[in-house]
Amino acid sequence: MAKKKEQVVKNADTGSGGSRAINKFRISDAVMMLIIILLCATCILPFIHVAVKSVSGNSYVLAKQIYFLPKGINFDAYASIFRDGSLVYAMVYSVVVTLIFTVLGMLACTCAAYPLSKKRLKGKTGITFLLMLPMYFTAGIIPTFVLFYDLKLYDTMWVLIWPLIYSPYNMLIMKTFFQSNVPDSLEESAFLDGASNIQILCKIVLPLSKPILATLSLFYAVGRWNAYADNMYYIKTDRLKMAQYKLFQMVSSASESQSVTLSEAAAVTSTPEVLQAAFIMFVTLPIICIYPFLQKYFVKGAMVGAVKG
Amino acid sequence: MAKNKKAAVMTQTTWKNALKRDWQLYLLLLFPLAMVAVFNYAAYPGLRMVFMDYNPVKGYSGSPWVGMGTFRKIFQDADFINALKSSIAFNLMDLLVGFPMPIILALILNELRYAGFKKVTQTILYLPHFLSWAIIGSVAYTMFRPTTGLVNMFLMNLGVIQDGIPFLTEKWHWAATYLLIGVWQGMGWGTIIYLAAITGINGELYEAAMIDGANRWKRMWHITLPGIKGTVVTLLIMNLGRVMGSNLERLSVFANTQVRDFQYQLAVYIYNKGLQSGKYSMATAVNLFQSLVGVALVLLSDKIAKMLGEEGLL
Numbered sequence: 001m002a003k004k005k006e007q008v009v010k011n012a013d014t015g016s017g018g019s020r021a022i023n024k025f026r027i028s029d030a031v032m033m034l035i036i037i038l039l040c041a042t043c044i045l046p047f048i049h050v051a052v053k054s055v056s057g058n059s060y061v062l063a064k065q066i067y068f069l070p071k072g073i074n075f076d077a078y079a080s081i082f083r084d085g086s087l088v089y090a091m092v093y094s095v096v097v098t099l100i101f102t103v104l105g106m107l108a109c110t111c112a113a114y115p116l117s118k119k120r121l122k123g124k125t126g127i128t129f130l131l132m133l134p135m136y137f138t139a140g141i142i143p144t145f146v147l148f149y150d151l152k153l154y155d156t157m158w159v160l161i162w163p164l165i166y167s168p169y170n171m172l173i174m175k176t177f178f179q180s181n182v183p184d185s186l187e188e189s190a191f192l193d194g195a196s197n198i199q200i201l202c203k204i205v206l207p208l209s210k211p212i213l214a215t216l217s218l219f220y221a222v223g224r225w226n227a228y229a230d231n232m233y234y235i236k237t238d239r240l241k242m243a244q245y246k247l248f249q250m251v252s253s254a255s256e257s258q259s260v261t262l263s264e265a266a267a268v269t270s271t272p273e274v275l276q277a278a279f280i281m282f283v284t285l286p287i288i289c290i291y292p293f294l295q296k297y298f299v300k301g302a303m304v305g306a307v308k309g
Numbered sequence: 310m311a312k313n314k315k316a317a318v319m320t321q322t323t324w325k326n327a328l329k330r331d332w333q334l335y336l337l338l339l340f341p342l343a344m345v346a347v348f349n350y351a352a353y354p355g356l357r358m359v360f361m362d363y364n365p366v367k368g369y370s371g372s373p374w375v376g377m378g379t380f381r382k383i384f385q386d387a388d389f390i391n392a393l394k395s396s397i398a399f400n401l402m403d404l405l406v407g408f409p410m411p412i413i414l415a416l417i418l419n420e421l422r423y424a425g426f427k428k429v430t431q432t433i434l435y436l437p438h439f440l441s442w443a444i445i446g447s448v449a450y451t452m453f454r455p456t457t458g459l460v461n462m463f464l465m466n467l468g469v470i471q472d473g474i475p476f477l478t479e480k481w482h483w484a485a486t487y488l489l490i491g492v493w494q495g496m497g498w499g500t501i502i503y504l505a506a507i508t509g510i511n512g513e514l515y516e517a518a519m520i521d522g523a524n525r526w527k528r529m530w531h532i533t534l535p536g537i538k539g540t541v542v543t544l545l546i547m548n549l550g551r552v553m554g555s556n557l558e559r560l561s562v563f564a565n566t567q568v569r570d571f572q573y574q575l576a577v578y579i580y581n582k583g584l585q586s587g588k589y590s591m592a593t594a595v596n597l598f599q600s601l602v603g604v605a606l607v608l609l610s611d612k613i614a615k616m617l618g619e620e621g622l623l
Binding site: 028033042141197198229 | 322324327331333334335337338339340341342344345347348349350351352353354355356358363365414417418420421422426430432433434435436437439440441442443444446447448449450451452457459462463466493496497498501502505525557558561562564579580583584589592593596597600604607
């Protein structure tokens, strides 16, 4: 009897497979796949080209023979970047800033999202308004600049950290997750057992929210790593500027003269183009390396955010 | 029992009880509240400099009041008018070209057959969203430089063109390149929201349509698109609010003297006049104008969406 049932199930399976076979591969499928492949190529090929250029021989680059295969492979450009040291320093500095920023950011985000996820919280509407308004309306660059100057934050590492650690957008995502994914009954029973609000947060809510914590940490980290407009506004000292800003400086100086600014001590032997390619790779690689592993978390977070954006 | 009744009758808790029960929650809230108070709200009074001729040496107390003088000045400033025009034109173009792209892409991705292929290509398409404008800009230069850029190099080696196309150094070419790079950067990531909305559509609708003989395009047109209409409207509202905004990182990485006409948009104006030339009051007035119009646009488009029977945003 049981066997017969299995047989039926199997038949149903092949049945659906059969209907898929009837729904055969059409030209439109091929066209759509082709469009997607072409779009993907625009996302990958430029980076392959830059990577290949960064390890190619100068003469081949000057002869415009480098497309997607390296010729005369050497790592001189990378060597001169390491000899110069300023970019390596900027990378280490950026990592430190990003780490501090992410930790503080998650703390601020949790401190806001957890209380606001409680329906019973008195004064919730008013507090939510206060915490969300900065997302829609800011005083603008100059008043903020004057404020940071008065706060003695101008031209310090902390100006890259404190002002942005509380993010209304991330708070909203976290709050939505708490409300929809942590069962109220669990918290209530812990409450009846005499657990305090903070105990409930640390022992129940946070362990249940690991996916969103991972996602938002990444939002914070990538956001900090990539942003550099505040470097333009608030930082004067060269050693306090982040790696992305260094790359930006190089691009904007090179866009007209095509020269790369590395100190004399670096004893540059590569052509500006090769050096620039190596520079780009150096700053891009960290993101590209971790990206495939983290991508699924990002998508999850973006979806939670989309539900109540 | 009595307690329950009391709770049911008393829907409004007193502040005393709320503080007693949730003092820890309020304690937690102090941290983010302090952050917005110190770094956002404390800057709001500084906005009074739009009615002053602000001088950083004299500060807020020493600078003279000029009433609406600053606003009169900016509306007579040719640079501002130019920046405003470029900003609006480019943002509208961004919206026109950039907004439909993720929708089309999401529809295509939704129709793809092989799960593995779909997953890999999605991962690749999201990538540009995670790269900074510095990286995108520098790679764009590597691609589009007149003589040594990959695209021009390729076309010239093929003999299609004699001289390099000035993708980033002639203003009309620049405009097209700038817009397309923006679309390229946002298209993959933008699909996520639409794909999520498509997942929410009832599968039975598709089955019924298939039985009725609706082909792929008809199903797309009559089921998928209406199914994501709400999401489309919401995102359109959010994007309309940005018609006045501009991104300094994106604009400055593609800056060069030949394209200044188009590249000198509001964000560049504010940075240039304010922090570089010291015309603080003018820059702040422009910034304020920009954010007020932005807020007004969001409120307005939200109202319109609600009038049309959509859910809206606020």
